[in-house]
Amino acid sequence: MENEITVYGRATSSNVQAVMWCTAELGISVKRLDYGHNFGGVDTPEYLAMNPNGLVPVLIDDGEPIFESMAIARYLADRYRRDEVFWPSDPETRAQVDKWAEWGKNTWGAAVGQGVFWPLVRTSPKDRDPAKIAAAMAHMNGVGKILNDRLSASRFIAGDVFTFADIATGYMLYRYFTIQFERHDYPAIAAYYERLQERPAYREHVMVSFESLRAEGA
Ligand SMILES: N[C@@H](CCC(=O)N[C@@H](CS)C(=O)NCC(=O)O)C(=O)O
Structure with a gap:
């Protein structure tokens, strides 16, 4: 077996x-x-x-x-390599995907976590530090501009096809778009999020309610 x-x-x-x-x-x-x-x-x-x-x-x-x-x-x-596009076996080609995967997780994903998820979902209003939140959101918006610029030039983060890097970039977008705050207008990120939602795997595994994680009063 x-x-x-x-x-x-x-x-x-x-x-x-x-x-x-x-x-x-x-x-x-x-x-x-x-x-x-x-x-x-x-x-x-x-x-x-x-x-x-x-x-x-x-x-x-x-x-x-x-x-x-x-x-x-x-x-x-x-x-469990799917094909040579999603996760290329050639080191040089793969690095072009992987650099965006690393960026997606550690720069964009972390910025969303620190900018909105932790302060607005995981932290009670009484424990929030407005100045710290404003700084984290400003940082997130700066990183968001890089993402929006990139996605204005290509359909997916590493190019025009879906790759491993989209997982690392897209997994925080459900939270980014469902947490209530004044979102900056980034049309290319919004269009990308629409594109990801066309994928059944995204809807099943990423679009999962985070209500059970809310801090008191958040
Ligand atoms: N860098 C780690 C971070 C793992 C992490 O922070 N996991 C969180 C959930 S997203 C966790 O285990 N929190 C404690 C818990 O769920 O009990 C990774 O990417 O796997």
């Missing part, structure tokens, strides 16, 4: 969402187990042996556990 691929992590975690979206785009089936936040289970010795950070996601294929969502996604893309 073939080994079952297991993802540990709740469906409401954005990092789990990126991994699950990737598995669906690769056409591989995985078992996802609810761990983390209200489900707990991440502070046991067994879980910490898989990921000493006590965070989700963790992936088990047929070897050692893998943590860090992008390390997991890259592993899956390498091992």
Whole structure:
């Protein structure tokens, strides 16, 4: 019998969402187990042996556990390669995709997390620091301009076709567009978000309610 691929992590975690979206785009089936936040289970010795950070996601294929969502996604893309466009095997061609994947996760995704998700969803109004939020939003808008400019010139982040980099760039967009705040007008980002929503895997794994994560009064 073939080994079952297991993802540990709740469906409401954005990092789990990126991994699950990737598995669906690769056409591989995985078992996802609810761990983390209200489900707990991440502070046991067994879980910490898989990921000493006590965070989700963790992936088990047929070897050692893998943590860090992008390390997991890259592993899956390498091992279950869909085609030479989504995740090219040539290092130079792949780097052109991967530079945007890294940027999507660590620059854009982080800016959305710090600019709106953490302050407006995960932090109670009484604990918010308006000056800090304004600075984080200004930073997010600056990064958003880079994204909007890029997407004005190409349909997807690494070019005109959907690649691995779109997972790392697109997984925070559901939150970006559903959290209530005064969004800057970035038409190319909005059109890109529409394009991503045409993908069943995006709708299933990324467009997941985050209501259970709201801090008191948020
Ligand atoms: N850099 C890590 C971050 C992992 C992370 O921060 N996970 C969050 C959820 S998005 C978590 O485990 N939070 C605690 C919990 O759910 O119990 C990754 O990309 O996998």
